[in-house]
Amino acid sequence: MGNSSLVTxxxxxxxxxxxxLVDFAGWDMPIHYGSQIEEHHAVRRDAGMFDVSHMxxxxxxxxxxxxxxxxxxxxxxxKLAQPGxxxxxxxxxxxxxxxxxxxxxxxxxxxxxxxxxxxxADKDLAWMQAQAAGFDVHLAxxxxxxxxxxxxxxxxxxxxxxxPGSRAASExxxxxxxxxxxxxxxxxxxxTGEDGFEIAVPAGEAAAVWARLHGAGIAPCGLxxxxxxxxxxxxxxYGQDMDETISPLEAGLAWTLALKDERDFIGKAALLAQKPxxxxxxxxxxxxxxxxxxxxxxxxxxxxxxxxxxxxPTLQQGIALARLPIAVAAGDTVAVDIRGKxxxxxxxxxxxxxxxxxxxx
Amino acid sequence: MxxxxxxxxxxxxxxxxxxxxGSITVGITDHAQEALGDIVFLELPETGRTLKTGEECxxxxxxKAASDIYSPISGVVVAVNQAAVDAPESINQDxxxxxxxxxxxxxxxxxxxxxxxxxxxxxxTKVAESE
Numbered sequence: 001m002g003n004s005s006l007v008t009x010x011x012x013x014x015x016x017x018x019x020x021l022v023d024f025a026g027w028d029m030p031i032h033y034g035s036q037i038e039e040h041h042a043v044r045r046d047a048g049m050f051d052v053s054h055m056x057x058x059x060x061x062x063x064x065x066x067x068x069x070x071x072x073x074x075x076x077x078x079k080l081a082q083p084g085x086x087x088x089x090x091x092x093x094x095x096x097x098x099x100x101x102x103x104x105x106x107x108x109x110x111x112x113x114x115x116x117x118x119x120x121a122d123k124d125l126a127w128m129q130a131q132a133a134g135f136d137v138h139l140a141x142x143x144x145x146x147x148x149x150x151x152x153x154x155x156x157x158x159x160x161x162x163x164p165g166s167r168a169a170s171e172x173x174x175x176x177x178x179x180x181x182x183x184x185x186x187x188x189x190x191x192t193g194e195d196g197f198e199i200a201v202p203a204g205e206a207a208a209v210w211a212r213l214h215g216a217g218i219a220p221c222g223l224x225x226x227x228x229x230x231x232x233x234x235x236x237x238y239g240q241d242m243d244e245t246i247s248p249l250e251a252g253l254a255w256t257l258a259l260k261d262e263r264d265f266i267g268k269a270a271l272l273a274q275k276p277x278x279x280x281x282x283x284x285x286x287x288x289x290x291x292x293x294x295x296x297x298x299x300x301x302x303x304x305x306x307x308x309x310x311x312x313p314t315l316q317q318g319i320a321l322a323r324l325p326i327a328v329a330a331g332d333t334v335a336v337d338i339r340g341k342x343x344x345x346x347x348x349x350x351x352x353x354x355x356x357x358x359x360x361x
Numbered sequence: 362m363x364x365x366x367x368x369x370x371x372x373x374x375x376x377x378x379x380x381x382x383g384s385i386t387v388g389i390t391d392h393a394q395e396a397l398g399d400i401v402f403l404e405l406p407e408t409g410r411t412l413k414t415g416e417e418c419x420x421x422x423x424x425k426a427a428s429d430i431y432s433p434i435s436g437v438v439v440a441v442n443q444a445a446v447d448a449p450e451s452i453n454q455d456x457x458x459x460x461x462x463x464x465x466x467x468x469x470x471x472x473x474x475x476x477x478x479x480x481x482x483x484x485x486t487k488v489a490e491s492e
Contacts, residue, residue, distance in 0.1 A: 036424060037399040037450070224398065228424060290402050290422045310424050311401040339420070339427070 008053035009146040009206040025119035027054040036224035040313040043192055044356050047152035048221035056121035057142040060112040064135035072131050076258035080106035084178040090248050092267030097244040100124050105178050117238050146206030151196035162216035193233025193354040228310050234350025241307045252280030279326045282350040285318030296337040301325040314353045363391040370485035377433040385434045388460040392489040397423040400449040405441040414475050434475050436464035
């Protein structure tokens with residue numbers, strides 16, 4: 001652990017649990033507590049929890065909040081009508097490159113919460129502040145909060161066993177909706193492809209909450225299985241599947257862009273002018289093995305590259321997200337170069353696994 | 362750290378055991394499996410292949426990394442552990458029970474000298490602790 005590492009309010013909990021700690025974006029974070037694969041299975045089959053306090057929640061307020069976000073974000077917050085409803089969006093540069101991906105929660109036309117990635121938090125906040133000129137808004141980074149994601153088919157049930165008083169506020173939440181419960185925010189969101197909640201609590205309460213959730217039978221899970229779970233669920237990882245040099249159209253994120261109406265947003269003109277030659281697809285390795293980022297993929301239409309790869313614990317197969325020539329179709333067989341030899345893989349449309357079930361043959 | 366005194370070791374975290382019949386059994390150390398994390402895939406050499414000491418001959422893959430395995434001894438591969446190939450996680454469970462392959466040394470004298478050049482448990486422990 002470097003002496004310049006940041007730590008979350010749950011750091012001593014991780015140490016007490018015997019976590020293997022690694023640097024992640026400058027934070028000393030648990031990669032696992034014993035077995036990354038066992039933790040992965042716990043989330044798919046039961047309930048697991050992640051310390052995601054290294055990510056940053058930013059509260060937005062002021063009369064200009066809605067017009068500001070409609071200008072700032074590629075997805076359209078005007079879609080959010082119900083209190084607590086959220087959406088997933090890219091934050092783009094003028095040239096259409098992706099600054100970050102994020103989730104924005106609507107509370108009122110003058111109150112939103114935005115949650116951004118740990119590695120890009122400072123960059124995002126500076127960009128958001130700069131873009132706020134001319135809008136009557138206030139941005140408040142919430143480093144006073146800890147965030148815990150409880151995920152899995154039994155996650156919500158076990159959360160309510162631990163906190164029966166929170167049931168009333170959170171029981172009727174639909175997916176991608178959040179509600180305040182006192183000074184907690186409970187959101188039915190996640191990065192695993194399973195049901196569950198992401199809960200933001202005051203930092204001082206975090207260790208006690210973590211211990212109580214553990215007592216209710218929710219397994220502590222580290223960043224290792226967080227990556228294998230999100231990849232099985234077909235979810236992008238910023239900095240790996242896309243970055244500022246990549247258009248959302250070539251990162252499988254066209255569905256997050258609201259381009260059709262007259263709303264202008266940062267990056268819109270650039271996107272409308274783009275003619276993508278590449279697309280994001282899934283790959284399923286047809287022999288036993290592990291797929292990894294940067295492996296070359298040979299297709300009949302030219303070469304592509306894996307952006308994220310792993311061995312799927314649920315499918316017991318190598319899986320990957322890959323940026324391939326646009327003419328490649330789902331169902332095609334391509335060849336992945338692993339240590340200099342070609343290995344056949346099938347092109348599939350992600351996700352690979354959601355709610356415990358395989359989506360690919 | 363689990364480093365059995367009866368085995369010999371390489372700096373690249375393989376262990377070698379001289380068997381009663383003169384053959385050598387090879388695996389990776391407990392330190393190596395711990396560093397790799399959950400092992401999911403093995404590529405082992407074909408039986409009949411001739412290896413020189415230090416030659417790259419196998420791959421052990423975890424989700425985190427692919428680790429090349431180097432033969433500690435010169436010899437011919439006479440057996441590979443198919444059970445480990447079928448259940449790579451067995452290496453995480455017991456790295457000294459989950460052997461990878463067995464060699465018949467090319468030459469007894471050469472084998473003795475190559476074994477002599479390997480690290481003993483104390484020397485290997487120092488290497489692993491310094492990483």
